[in-house]
Amino acid sequence: xxxxxxxxxxxxxxxxxxxxxxxxxxxxxxxxxxxxxxxxxxxxxxxxxxxxxxxxxxxxxxxxxxxxxxxxxxxxxxxxxxxxxxxxxxxxxxxxxxxxxxxxxxxxxxxxxxxxxxxxxxxxxxxxxxxxxxxxxxxxxxxxxxxxxxxxxxxxxxxxxxxxxxxxxxxxxxxxxxxxxxxxxxxxxxxxxxxxxxxxxxxxxxxxxxxxxxxxxxxxxxxxxxxxxxxxxxxxxxxxxxxxxxxxxxxxxxxxxxxxxxxxxxxxxxxxxxxxxxxxxxxxxxxxxxxxxxxxxxxxxxxxxxxxxxxxxxxxxxxxxxxxxxxxxxxxxxxxxxxxxxxxxxxxxxxxxxxxxxxxxxxxxxxxxxxxxxxxxxxxxxxxxxxxxxxxxxxxxxxxxxxxxxxxxxxxxxxxxxxxxxxxxxxxxxxxxxxxxxxxxxxxxxxxxxxxxxxxxxxxxxxxxxxxxxxxxxxxxxxxxxxxxxxxxxxxxxxxxxxxxxxxxxxxxxxxxxxxxxxxxxxxxxxxxxxxxxxxxxxxxxxxxxxxxxxxxxxxxxxxxxxxxxxxxxxxxx
Amino acid sequence: xxxxxxxxxxxxxxxxxxxxxxxxxxxxxxxxxxxxxxxxxxxxxxxxxxxxxxxxxxxxxxxxxxxxxxxxxxxxxxxxxxxxxxxxxxxxxxxxxxxxxxxxxxxxxxxx
Numbered sequence: 001x002x003x004x005x006x007x008x009x010x011x012x013x014x015x016x017x018x019x020x021x022x023x024x025x026x027x028x029x030x031x032x033x034x035x036x037x038x039x040x041x042x043x044x045x046x047x048x049x050x051x052x053x054x055x056x057x058x059x060x061x062x063x064x065x066x067x068x069x070x071x072x073x074x075x076x077x078x079x080x081x082x083x084x085x086x087x088x089x090x091x092x093x094x095x096x097x098x099x100x101x102x103x104x105x106x107x108x109x110x111x112x113x114x115x116x117x118x119x120x121x122x123x124x125x126x127x128x129x130x131x132x133x134x135x136x137x138x139x140x141x142x143x144x145x146x147x148x149x150x151x152x153x154x155x156x157x158x159x160x161x162x163x164x165x166x167x168x169x170x171x172x173x174x175x176x177x178x179x180x181x182x183x184x185x186x187x188x189x190x191x192x193x194x195x196x197x198x199x200x201x202x203x204x205x206x207x208x209x210x211x212x213x214x215x216x217x218x219x220x221x222x223x224x225x226x227x228x229x230x231x232x233x234x235x236x237x238x239x240x241x242x243x244x245x246x247x248x249x250x251x252x253x254x255x256x257x258x259x260x261x262x263x264x265x266x267x268x269x270x271x272x273x274x275x276x277x278x279x280x281x282x283x284x285x286x287x288x289x290x291x292x293x294x295x296x297x298x299x300x301x302x303x304x305x306x307x308x309x310x311x312x313x314x315x316x317x318x319x320x321x322x323x324x325x326x327x328x329x330x331x332x333x334x335x336x337x338x339x340x341x342x343x344x345x346x347x348x349x350x351x352x353x354x355x356x357x358x359x360x361x362x363x364x365x366x367x368x369x370x371x372x373x374x375x376x377x378x379x380x381x382x383x384x385x386x387x388x389x390x391x392x393x394x395x396x397x398x399x400x401x402x403x404x405x406x407x408x409x410x411x412x413x414x415x416x417x418x419x420x421x422x423x424x425x426x427x428x429x430x431x432x433x434x435x436x437x438x439x440x441x442x443x444x445x446x447x448x449x450x451x452x453x454x455x456x457x458x459x460x461x462x463x464x465x466x467x468x469x470x471x472x473x474x475x476x477x478x479x480x481x482x483x484x485x486x487x488x489x490x491x492x493x494x495x496x497x498x499x500x501x502x503x504x505x506x507x508x509x510x511x512x513x514x515x516x517x518x519x520x521x522x523x524x525x526x527x528x529x530x531x532x533x534x535x536x537x538x539x540x541x542x543x544x545x546x547x548x549x550x551x552x553x554x555x556x557x558x559x560x561x562x563x564x565x566x567x568x569x570x571x572x573x574x
Numbered sequence: 575x576x577x578x579x580x581x582x583x584x585x586x587x588x589x590x591x592x593x594x595x596x597x598x599x600x601x602x603x604x605x606x607x608x609x610x611x612x613x614x615x616x617x618x619x620x621x622x623x624x625x626x627x628x629x630x631x632x633x634x635x636x637x638x639x640x641x642x643x644x645x646x647x648x649x650x651x652x653x654x655x656x657x658x659x660x661x662x663x664x665x666x667x668x669x670x671x672x673x674x675x676x677x678x679x680x681x682x683x684x685x686x
Binding site: 018019020021022024025028029064093112113114116117 | 590593594595596598601605608609612632635636638639640642643644645650
């Protein structure tokens with residue numbers, strides 16, 4: 001059996017006839033396309049039906065039988081909500097029996113002597129198709145781009161396959177094209193599509209060599225295939241052959257395998273596990289294949305725990321907003337100009353959890369939006385408190401996740417937020433990662449342009465890591481570029497890194513936007529950035545992210561500085 | 575030994591019978607042998623001796639289905655005849671009809 005679809009999985013048909021010859025003959029006709037079980041009277045039939053009710057696709061039922069006749073069977077099925085869904089074709093030579101059979105729920109008839117096998121098979125097939133609504137399924141089960149299954153139907157077929165072959169050892173395999181967005185950006189979307197189709201074709205060839213099925217969504221392919229002891233060898237060969245087309249690029253095809261799946265785990269989870277293995281390769285360029293193992297299982301359990309604890313932690317205030325100051329370095333002395341709000345999780349069981357651990361996790365399941373809203377609320381209230389306490393405005397920047405961009409109430413939420421706290425839109429700065437821009441530039445440009453028109457200040461976060469084209473950058477509605485910290489890291493040690501940052505500064509100048517450098521840790525880095533006319537600096541050199549009670553000391557210092565400056569100016573003027 | 579050709583010669587619609595067995599001769603001939611030895615032939619004689627026409631109809635009807643599927647035409651015709659009389663629950667002497675069935679059946683059995 002090759003690339004399995006709903007048509008290919010052998011369905012189970014029950015043949016009920018008291019005559020051995022009739023049973024055998026009918027079974028012989030349909031056996032090639034169906035799995036067949038038999039019963040020689042109504043009583044036996046009902047026993048078989050109960051036993052196989054979840055699998056049974058059709059019953060071929062004789063009417064006149066000893067012990068219990070077919071009418072009684074039909075009546076019993078009709079009276080049972082669950083069993084009445086199994087279609088029944090009545091086997092009869094009696095015209096008079098047909099009306100009664102229809103009344104009792106039969107869907108069709110096969111007359112005796114039997115018609116030619118083709119006719120019988122067509123009737124059997126049609127009855128099953130009608131029953132399963134397979135015409136509708138056919139129209140929506142295939143991915144248009146590749147001809148593979150769509151994800152929803154793929155899951156259904158996996159479940160059905162398991163029902164028929166419960167003892168078969170199966171592997172859940174996930175293939176992912178890393179950086180497909182980059183391919184689309186550099187080579188055009190048509191080329192990206194071509195790559196997806198090529199991979200799909202190669203997967204079909206792979207499926208021809210084994211038993212299984214596959215689906216595609218976005219840049220990911222799932223395969224549910226019969227386990228083979230040399231599966232690593234087969235998949236590695238597949239990856240190696242395919243990855244040759246990605247030569248000299250940062251894109252590649254990677255594969256995660258959940259080997260010999262645990263069939264007690266639901267089918268979605270089996271593929272999430274394969275995907276976990278796949279995602280574990282993100283920063284590992286030594287191999288393109290990874291297996292779901294005990295370590296990943298432990299990680300999965302930990303992550304599940306975190307996800308389920310989010311709401312309680314929000315209620316119990318285990319999430320805290322820290323603030324990292326940003327200093328303006330354009331003047332003689334660095335001056336506190338603003339801050340970035342960063343979430344921290346003081347988990348009651350696991351202690352302080354790095355946002356690097358829980359944010360990607362929350363991004364996967366959409367919970368990040370809940371956290372973002374929490375941070376926005378806290379940050380706005382904090383700006384208000386500082387103003388009330390020190391008569392100073394320290395604007396705070398907050399992160400916008402990809403999912404937030406799709407929220408139709410985003411703008412209203414921010415307007416309400418500033419209104420409720422008596423702030424102006426300029427007091428809240430919004431950070432959007434560069435990769436979000438490249439993922440869906442049209443949508444994001446529209447949203448961000450509208451926010452800017454209302455007065456919000458937009459910073460492009462992680463600039464340099466999202467592969468924007470210069471052409472695209474010139475069209476983006478932004479007020480500042482935040483240089484990714486990995487570019488800053490080596491500027492004092494490495495000429496190349498320094499030139500790279502110089503280049504980015506030139507881009508910012510060309511775009512007429514200010515520059516914020518993140519991850520500045522040393523005085524030397526700070527000096528170099530100042531020489532390059534960088535406007536604002538954020539990093540451990542000035543301060544790590546700190547809680548509000550510590551941040552207020554920085555504000556107090558700034559207030560003193562302003563006071564003394566004011567005095568100096570007053571002294572000079574007098 | 576009963577063959578498909580022989581059956582054809584004896585008036586059977588073997589194309590139909592064989593077709594129902596996906597043209598698998600061996601399978602078909604096995605079923606024919608089973609059909610000819612069906613215990614319902616003896617049962618039919620038995621129930622008609624007690625004049626149980628209802629039961630007689632059930633048995634004859636079952637035989638008609640089997641022999642019809644196997645396309646043993648001369649025997650099928652004889653069984654159909656008695657089935658129709660029994661369907662109408664006619665109080666007639668069924669011996670001649672039974673004899674006709676026996677005569678036809680014996681011809682085939684002799685070939686086995």
